[in-house]
Amino acid sequence: MLVGIGLMPHGNPVLEPPDDETRKLAEVLRDIGKAFASVDSYVLVSPHNVRMSDHLGVVMAENLISWLGFEGKELPGEWKTDRELAEKICRAEKDAGIPIVDLNFASRSGQYSRWPLSWGELIPLQFLEKKLLVLMTPSRGIDREPLVRSGEILGRVLEGSEKRVALVISADHGHAHDENGPYGYRKESEEYDRLIMKLINENRLEELPEIPEELVNKALVDSYWQMLMMLGAMKVGEFELRESAYACPTYFGMAGALWVRR
């Protein structure tokens, strides 16, 4: 059963919040961790692991190992893959014609079956109790409709599982909030982030697919494609927003949101 969904940022500032807004965001992230403390496994969708232009990915490697921090923030740790669930998801997506690949590394099983983690996974994982993981990757080159559909198929697999599973979407939003930041200032980053928080807080996420392509592109976001997958997964049941928060302490926008089953 899909017991809940967490939208979680992956920016270093949530680890040591520099201001009140970010502290409030970090609190939501800790609450997500508490709400998911009783699940068996997480499905974690991250935009900073493998990036394929036109395929989703499901990691089958048995051992998931910290490899790459951002700006020197190393977060060591190892997790285990829920291989059984990963295989079910991959099979269901493939059967439905979703472009997806299973990903292993070095060996097909055992100690040499390993997969590297980056800040995109490691930062959300800091707020979550250690559980089995299924790591999935979104893709920017897949159309909106199949992305939503892939999420719906994922949701159905989780719903049909005897395990209690939480879906975690790793996402940062506009990256051009600061004229001194690496991407400068663009009004579209503000506009996109405001719209996303509106859709979350007003329970209007079904409008996600209507966001203009131009806004998504100009806002330089890291969230849109995996949020479409999230939207699809939400179709399998009734979810209630328990809390949300937004902060933008540097150049990129971060959002946290927790949905639980009604």
Add this chain to the structure above:
Amino acid sequence: MLVGIGLMPHGNPVLEPPDDETRKLAEVLRDIGKAFASVDSYVLVSPHNVRMSDHLGVVMAENLISWLGFEGKELPGEWKTDRELAEKICRAEKDAGIPIVDLNFASRSGQYSRWPLSWGELIPLQFLEKKLLVLMTPSRGIDREPLVRSGEILGRVLEGSEKRVALVISADHGHAHDENGPYGYRKESEEYDRLIMKLINENRLEELPEIPEELVNKALVDSYWQMLMMLGAMKVGEFELRESAYACPTYFGMAGALWVRR
């Protein structure tokens, strides 16, 4: 232009040869390195990097970083991807309908665009001068004909490039040569390895696709699929076997062979 092809093993024993046969094999590997000293880039096909059940892979990540040694043999180092060539190869394979994905990690470019290397790449690379690399991965779930065809398309891209490129196939052969080894003893490992060396030395590699599936499976090999790709690449010109060697100092068979353009 595709100037030469090297078949190279990835077993630790070639680094510190325990016997005369393995010493002879290591000599062939050093000769491959010398023969390719003047190339611009290598295309390296490895079975111990990403493993996808039904897609080939081309790594686009800019930085290729040592990550995983076998049995504690760590071989640190970093290489750079020949991104331009990698993109050409991926485009040509996709256009021809070959199931293939482009692989990046974390970021699309820059210092955070990184990819992990295992012993499957690191051991051949010990014998090769540092050059730009295109890292490709084979797949056991793709049929023989499209594997050969993917090699032919690869060969044509290399042939059409203004760069001098060498193709390196990382491969070990039967893994059940020793009754005390991890896979025990199977006569098929001996049979497969003998056959492969015959096909290499008698210039009969075009018979590769006829090797019975059952023999490939029972011999527990790590070489067949990428050798089919090699066979395809060989179709783009005339290649002459300059030298070859075989050794089996532990439980798996290792072969080295160097082909240069006639």
